[in-house]
Amino acid sequence: MIRQYLKQAWTLTKQHKLFSSIYVLGTGLSIAFSMILFIVLYVKFAPIYPEYNRDCILVVGPSNVVGKHSNQNSTNMGISPKAADLFRDLPHLDKLTLCLFTSTFFNNKVTLPQQQKELLVSINYVDANFWEVFNFNFLNGKPFGASAVESGLAEVVLNESMAIRIFANTDVIGKYIQLDGNDVKVVGVVKDVSSVTPNTAADLYLPLGYNQMIQMDDNQLGLMGSMRCYLLAAQKDDKELLRQEVLDAVKKYNDADKEYTTNLMGQPDDYWKSTFRDVGSSESSILSQLQSMLYILLALLVIPTLNLCGMNSSRMSDRLAEIGVRKAYGASNKSLLSQILTENFVMTFIGGFLGLAFAYLIVITSDGWILHLFDTIVFPNTVSSYFTVEMLLNPVLFLVVLCICLLLNVLSALIPALSALRHPIIQAIQTKR
Secondary structure (H helix, E strand, C coil): CHHHHHHHHHHHHHHCHHHHHHHHHHHHHHHHHHHHHHHHHHHHHCCECCECCHHHEEEECCEEEEECCCCCEEEECEECHHHHHHHCCCCCEEEEEEEEEECHHHCCEEEECCCCEEEECCEEEECCCHHHHCCCCEEEECCCCHHHHHHCCCEEEEEHHHHHHHHCCCCCCCCEEEECCEEEEEEEEECCCCCCCCCCCCCEEEEHHHCCHHHHHCCCCCCEECEEEEEEECCHHHHHHHHHHHHHHHHHHHHHCCCEEEECCCCCEEHHHHCCCCCCCCHHHHHHHHHHHHHHHHHHHHHHHHHHHHHHHHHHHHCHHHHHHHHHCCCCHHHHHHHHHHHHHHHHHHHHHHHHHHHHHHHHHCCCHHHHCCCCCCCCCCCCCCCCHHHHCCHHHHHHHHHHHHHHHHHHHHHHHHHHHCCCHHHHHHHHC
């Protein structure tokens, strides 16, 4: 029976080419743009290289300091090492890392000796735990250790592309690069990280102590500074306990500080939430961004569904006589409804796979800009934007989008079909007389 329904559905699809084409195109576009939105969210939220521990990470970024005896109110992009010292011995903390990303805005330059020119680079200043919180794939060498971070040694880890650009290969351990006129020793080379994961993407990774800005952080007000802190819980279930321990530690610090009160503005954040936070962001502004994304998703799904519902209603009106004749020969409402829904399934699946291909085409050719559609601030980055297989080929993601669209398409066909099947046989047969 199902095979017969499928054959009939395919025959009717070919007979009504205009309707079928519009229906398939509408379904495909709805799935394509919904899939693009889901891909953007997946890249921001899901565990991907090298951020496989996202579901166990809490993030502390921007901080605000208010004077207890004055009107002073300051906000900065991060926290200082003093804050990290408060968190290091928390019971439910596994690892803690501090890092400071500097984009091309800071005008850092590497000299290319063979070409006699300078190249702007993006640098991530990190501590020794950075390589344990995030899972980098080292192609050569190894990360610098805690002693290099504390002493501010001139050691560097290159990404693969930068190593090839400077030395034409990745076998460069022990060689030196010239960064802003200073010689820096290469100790490791890691597999490239796409700029679609901006917290860990960089051309160069240098010890945190190598950056003089870190010393200035100790002199800032309260716990305010310029670094981002990542706290890795041993298990996902420990995150809420760890979050409360961080808040308690900050409260104790504020109680002891006679001059200032440090406000984390709702942090520490889950990793997904931190991707929406900018300097000065509040909980309400993050919620507003999520609402905007939800409204866009609803528009992408509901508006095409309403249009398809109108098209199906018109088509059912044209098929009333056919439905009446079939009912006169003994066809049940159940069998007629099954056939109508089968026709809808066929066109939905065709549109679904066309939409999937269209979504991947847009994402792959977008050069990464599509991921910044909802970002209020985008820092310049010399690291290339590209999508890996694990970002795109996620069958669960596609099935979720397809099931949502399938449900809405079923509703768009079910309502007109039930309305048409309610007509008495004589009235249905005489519709076109």
